[in-house]
Amino acid sequence: xxxxxxxxxxxDLPVVLLLRQFPFISSYxxxxxxxxxxxxxxxxxxxxxxxxxxxxxxxxxxxxxPQKPFTSETLKCIPSLEFVITTSxxxxxxxxxxxxxxxxxxxxxxxxxxxxxxxLAVGLLLSVLRKVTEADRYVRTGxxxxxxxxxxxxxxxxxxxxxxxxxxxxxxxxxxLEAFGCMISYNSRRKKSTVSYLYYPDVRDLAANSDxxxxxxxxxxxxxxxxxxxxxSALGREGVVVNVGRGALIDExxxxxxxxxxxxxxxxxxxxxxxxxxxxxxxxxxxVVLSPHRAVLTPESFSAFHELVIANLExxxxxxxxxxxxxxx
Amino acid sequence: xxxxGVLMTCPMFNYLEEQxxxxxxxxxxxNFSEQKQQFLKENSNSIRAIVGNASFGASSELIDSLPKLExxxxxxxxxxxxDLNKCKEKGIRVSxxxxxxxxxxxxLALALILAxxxxxxxxxxxxxxxLWKRGDFKLSTKFTGKSxxxxxxxxxxxxxxxxxxxxxxxxxxxSRSEKPNxxxxxxxxxxxxxxxxxxxxxxxPLTEETRHIVNRxxxxxxxxxxxxINIGRGPHIDEPELVSALxxxxxxxxxxxxxxxxxxxxxxxxxxxxVVLLPHVGSxxxxxRKAMADLVIANLExxxxxxxxxxxxx
Numbered sequence: 001x002x003x004x005x006x007x008x009x010x011x012d013l014p015v016v017l018l019l020r021q022f023p024f025i026s027s028y029x030x031x032x033x034x035x036x037x038x039x040x041x042x043x044x045x046x047x048x049x050x051x052x053x054x055x056x057x058x059x060x061x062x063x064x065x066p067q068k069p070f071t072s073e074t075l076k077c078i079p080s081l082e083f084v085i086t087t088s089x090x091x092x093x094x095x096x097x098x099x100x101x102x103x104x105x106x107x108x109x110x111x112x113x114x115x116x117x118x119x120l121a122v123g124l125l126l127s128v129l130r131k132v133t134e135a136d137r138y139v140r141t142g143x144x145x146x147x148x149x150x151x152x153x154x155x156x157x158x159x160x161x162x163x164x165x166x167x168x169x170x171x172x173x174x175x176x177l178e179a180f181g182c183m184i185s186y187n188s189r190r191k192k193s194t195v196s197y198l199y200y201p202d203v204r205d206l207a208a209n210s211d212x213x214x215x216x217x218x219x220x221x222x223x224x225x226x227x228x229x230x231x232x233s234a235l236g237r238e239g240v241v242v243n244v245g246r247g248a249l250i251d252e253x254x255x256x257x258x259x260x261x262x263x264x265x266x267x268x269x270x271x272x273x274x275x276x277x278x279x280x281x282x283x284x285x286x287x288v289v290l291s292p293h294r295a296v297l298t299p300e301s302f303s304a305f306h307e308l309v310i311a312n313l314e315x316x317x318x319x320x321x322x323x324x325x326x327x328x329x
Numbered sequence: 330x331x332x333x334g335v336l337m338t339c340p341m342f343n344y345l346e347e348q349x350x351x352x353x354x355x356x357x358x359x360n361f362s363e364q365k366q367q368f369l370k371e372n373s374n375s376i377r378a379i380v381g382n383a384s385f386g387a388s389s390e391l392i393d394s395l396p397k398l399e400x401x402x403x404x405x406x407x408x409x410x411x412d413l414n415k416c417k418e419k420g421i422r423v424s425x426x427x428x429x430x431x432x433x434x435x436x437l438a439l440a441l442i443l444a445x446x447x448x449x450x451x452x453x454x455x456x457x458x459x460l461w462k463r464g465d466f467k468l469s470t471k472f473t474g475k476s477x478x479x480x481x482x483x484x485x486x487x488x489x490x491x492x493x494x495x496x497x498x499x500x501x502x503x504s505r506s507e508k509p510n511x512x513x514x515x516x517x518x519x520x521x522x523x524x525x526x527x528x529x530x531x532x533x534p535l536t537e538e539t540r541h542i543v544n545r546x547x548x549x550x551x552x553x554x555x556x557x558i559n560i561g562r563g564p565h566i567d568e569p570e571l572v573s574a575l576x577x578x579x580x581x582x583x584x585x586x587x588x589x590x591x592x593x594x595x596x597x598x599x600x601x602x603x604v605v606l607l608p609h610v611g612s613x614x615x616x617x618r619k620a621m622a623d624l625v626i627a628n629l630e631x632x633x634x635x636x637x638x639x640x641x642x643x
Contacts, residue, residue: 115473119496123443123472130440130614132607133453139606140599144592149340150608155616156436179495180436276461283457289449290456298447300471 013037014317017052017062017078019070020087025299028306036313052077061085061316063309066093066246067275075099083316085309089113089169089296090246091326092219100328107312110324111168112304113296118172120295121214121244124268125177127289128240129154134286154265157181162210164203164226165217165245166192173214185209188217203227207234212242219246229254232264239264244295247273256281259288270295330633334375336395338385341404345622349380352626369394378402378629383609384591386410392421402628404621406430406612407562408642409535416643423643424628426621428484430612435488437611438530438560441584442477442493444605445556446470446528451602470581473497478526480519480542481533481561482508489530501526504533523550528558535562545570548580556582560611563589572597575604586611 016022016036023032032038039059041051052059052074061083064070072095075081084094085107099106127133130153138150161177163170163186174184174197185198187206192199200206203226207213213235217223227241227250235241241264243250252273258264259282266287272278275293282288296305312323335353337346349355356376361368376395379387383405389412392398400422401411408425416423444450448469455461477493479486482502490500490513501514503522508515516522519542523529529551533539543557543566551557557580559566568589574580575598582603588594591609598604612621628638 115497116471119443119472120447123440123447123449126436126440127444127449130437130610132440132444132605133450135607135610136444136450136605139594139608144594144608148592150610150613152613152615152618153610155433155614157432158616176495179492180439181432278456278461283459289453291449291452292456292461294452294469297468298471299468300474302468 010037014313015039015055015058015060016313017041017055017059019062019074020065020068022063022087022309023306024087025302025306027303028310032306032310035310049074049077056080061313063087064094066090069093071095072098075102075104083107083313085312087305087309089117090218092246096326096328105316105322106326106328107316107322107324108326109296109305110308112308113301114168114172116298116301117169117216117244117295118176120270120291121169121173121216121242121268122176124242124244124270124289124291125212125214125240126156128242128266128268128287129156129159131286133289159183159211160185160209161212161214162186162200162206163197164188164206164213164215164249165223166195166197167216167218169244170214170216171195173216182212189222204231204234207231207239208236210235211238212240215241215243215245215249217245217249219248224248225251227251227255229258232258235264237263237265240266240268242268244270247271247275252279259285330630333377333633334372334397335378335380335629336376338379338381338387338391341380341382342618342622344619345380345404345625348622348626353378353629373397378632380404380625380629381410383407383410387416388412389415392416392419400424400629400632402625402632404625407535409562413643421643422632422638422641424625424632424638424640425642426624427640429620429624430617431484431488433614433617434485434532434560434611435492437586437607437613438485438489438532438558439492441558441560441586441605441607442528442530442556443472445558445582445584445603446472446475448602450605474499475528476501476526477528477530478502478516478522479513479530479532480504480522480565481531481539482511482513483533485560486530486532487511489532498528519547520550523547523555524552526551527554528556530558531561531565533561533565535564540564541567543567543571545574548574551580553579553581555580556584558584560586563587563591568595575601 018040041048044051057080059078065087083105089109159182161182166186166188187200187203256279268289270291271293315322333353336356338358373395377397377399379401381403387401392415403425406427473496477498479502482504503516503519572595584605586607631638
């Protein structure tokens with residue numbers, strides 16, 4: 001093809017290490033391979049770190065994701081590394097201290113997934129309160145015919161929604177739920193001067209004053225298991241938890257126990273502590289809605305995301321400002 | 330009012346039944362299904378009110394069999410199961426429960442949109458069946474920013490529009506006449522509405538004109554990326570046409586709370602992943618049912634105290 005003939009030889013292109021397959025969608029395969037030369041350890045028979053050591057001096061940039069975790073040992077095998085871009089919004093799978101100390105820049109998916117995650121949070125909440133997945137099963141198994149009317153759900157309007165982490169996702173969730181007549185409050189490290197929602201410096205107080213908790217904060221050492229036994233018991237028997245952040249934000253064992261013992265009313269979960277493993281007790285419960293960490297997987301966001309990853313890599317190799325850099329200070 | 334006979338057509342809500350039993354002389358028609366004629370013969374002269382709902386209201390036959398009937402206080406918004414003309418003819422009052430369930434129905438419409446576009450039920454089945462460990466799940470469709478077309482911009486349609494606006498969705502609508510000051514795009518032709526939106530929501534009352542308002546032409550105008558949401562009534566949609574469009578992939582999906590022959594749901598829908606099927610739970614929340622029950626009773630009390638009805642229809 002003429003267009004390809006004009007491209008530089010593949011060996012002259014900047015090298016990008018793929019710690020996870022990229023692009024995800026075939027429509028970007030040519031666009032990507034015309035701009036970069038991929039180095040894919042999964043195509044080699046060598047163990048990852050041996051593979052990296054053999055290519056160490058040619059690698060300046062890598063693509064990673066939380067689905068394919070790697071250790072700081074991996075990073076140490078690549079002394080020439082200058083740039084890490086993750087396919088996620090969260091950056092908890094990257095050793096940021098190491099990157100900071102070596103001057104390695106980090107970029108994430110920025111806000112391209114924000115709307116999809118917020119939409120799914122609202123979708124999970126509506127599904128739990130109105131028993132959507134349970135009702136769909138009821139119809140499909142023929143119970144509507146044999147057992148009659150389906151049990152009542154809970155009204156959405158008037159519910160007190162507590163958002164844990166009022167970043168861009170939490171803010172979009174709040175905006176959507178306001179239209180349903182919910183009352184919004186939040187917990188975060190600092191009070192936000194730009195919003196009028198009620199702020200609780202303590203997540204337990206937030207839970208005690210909420211019917212619903214939406215977890216949308218980043219996973220850090222401070223937020224690990226931020227939703228623990230105390231918080232769940234403060235939320236109480238009529239409470240619902242929705243998690244679109246990371247599995248480890250919730251003490252999953254306590255969550256399962258609270259659900260089994262009806263100490264909270266229900267949960268909508270897109271993330272789990274040991275994905276893709278899901279606690280088997282949850283699989284039998286009608287008052288939970290389970291989603292396989294797919295908050296972001298829509299073609300619309302995917303295209304935007306592929307554009308962003310490619311644009312960040314180009315910016316890096318051409319010494320221009322990154323589009324979605326993570327502040328490591 | 331304890332001597333006033335009130336006939337409840339079918340079981341609806343325990344709280345309503347208890348309240349009616351406390352305040353009136355309650356007859357439960359479903360307890361006499363075997364001997365209905367006998368029951369009506371014996372009690373027709375003491376029944377002055379009917380409490381019905383969206384599935385069992387006041388037919389012409391039932392009205393004719395109750396010579397002392399003064400009021401039908403319906404535990405529903407929809408009135409299609411009540412012979413309104415007959416009520417008008419005979420001077421029988423009719424009340425319904427508007428407004429109180431508006432929010433619930435609108436909430437459910439959004440729940441159906443999100444569940445259908447974001448494959449929430451399919452995802453839940455996928456996780457529960459253990460398939461997640463085996464591989465990748467398919468993509469779903471973004472909701473924020475999609476064009477939403479609403480058939481019928483009444484209370485419920487307006488509440489749906491308000492919610493969809495919070496997702497940055499452009500809103501358009503079809504109704505008999507253009508509504509002032511909505512800021513939404515009006516189409517006087519339903520085919521134009523369907524051709525210009527991606528999510529088509531049925532939210533109008535069921536009348537002779539709106540029966541099968543979503544037919545094959547409308548479905549084809551909506552097209553293969555379109556999704557249909559029905560929180561109105563089953564007969565709004567030509568159901569066999571909808572089923573074949575879903576099976577053949579001529580539309581992308583559907584979220585349905587109502588069907589033509591409830592509680593029967595077309596067999597072919599039960600195996601489809603691109604549909605979300607709910608058992609007519611639009612107003613199915615405890616909070617709202619209680620508010621509806623209170624309104625049914627308040628209308629009865631107002632009538633028998635010769636006061637104006639709170640939510641009169643006839």
